[in-house]
Amino acid sequence: MESLYASLVEYNRKGMSSFHTPGHKGVRLFDEDVWGLDLTEIPGADSLYEARGVLLESEKRAAGLFGSVRTLISAGGNTLCIQAMLRLAALDGRLILSGRNVHRSAVSAMALLDIQPCWVDMARDAGYGMPGRVKSEDILDKLDSMGEVCAVYITSPDYYGVLSDIKSIARECRDRGSHLIVDNAHGTHLKFLKNSLHPLDLGATMSADSAHKTLPVMTGGAWLHISDCELSQRAKESMAVFGSTSPSYPVMCSLDMCLEYLKARGYQDFEILNKKVNSIKSIAIDKGIFLPSGTCDPTRITLMASSIGYSGYEFADYMRKNKIEPEFSDENYVVFIPSPFNSEEDWARLENALCKIPIKEKRKICEGDNYIELPEVNMTLREAMFSAHTLVDVEKSLGRVAGEIVCPCPPGVPVVMPGEVIGEREKKALEAYGVSRVHVVR
């Protein structure tokens, strides 16, 4: 079997155009060899969890650029930022409201911290087969009926680039003394649009930013931004609870260098990117391809392949034949993550491929599925995740308690969360999504 090294080298040799993460697209921000920079806490290199020198300075520069009270460096991806963010939010109590479209890193962190969230269903308002947005009206209803909610957790933008109305949700939270905390994994760059759509600028208390997804940062580089003085006091300690004691220096260095890049060229480059993306979207619309509706990240390209008769997988294969690697595909959609580091050749390939794609069949716009009734909860996330499990066929799962998060495809809304009962509706949904076996509590 081929080694990992050989397979990565082989991929690079193919010369594919990267419309997937990381955002640097192979372009270096520094000349020095990465192996040479892979150092440890030697004198002058500071120490992440006791930062007093260059790392503290880098965090201060990031805070200045993003307008936070405090920004923390993570070399453990957004997963680490989410863990720390949830710990901070839960210091004052454990009652958290969360949109149902959470990433599995948040569910695991909630289980570790013994947080049992109250789920808010998605409005499925962005187009057929997508989770859509968390509506501020739904948050407001829950906040009013529950009282004492310490934080509201929102994932926005989602994988498809769909944005929830953070500004309104932040207002509702502020009025009721709750923190709004945002998994902004896909939206670090939103700060650098002409009118910032970054969660912190829209009133969020904390934002976890997976910088490596859309910016020139090495995989694993992320920032946690905090706009609340009190919470910021315990932020480092919260990162240290979960983080590795050996954070990667090349990754942290790429975050540091990215700040210089953003300061010098961020706004300008994202405006250019916006125009390129708009031109691709116009071609798609002319071909009859549907895009997500409502407010979305202007730099994300999400195309509904099924609107011209393809599955998302077939559309992605067609792109691969044209030397383009998208980020993601599912039954209906293909998602492309471009960045200012895509070359002119990348754009020309994408434009060409899109112009030439044969239309198989034009579809009418299908409506989303609307709200659904959420499954019954039998035990907490923590109890269910840490209980003994057994793997059963979905057809025999009726009435069993899920031991894992079951999500048909990564960006979708989970059908069941750990601790929830698999009822008739959930069983049917799992079967329809082609899930054959599920871990249940023994």
Ligand SMILES: Cc1ncc(COP(=O)(O)O)c(C=O)c1O
């Ligand atoms: C919405 C969302 N949140 C969190 C994460 C975890 O981020 P990371 O991979 O940087 O740890 C991801 C990763 O894909 C994600 O899509």
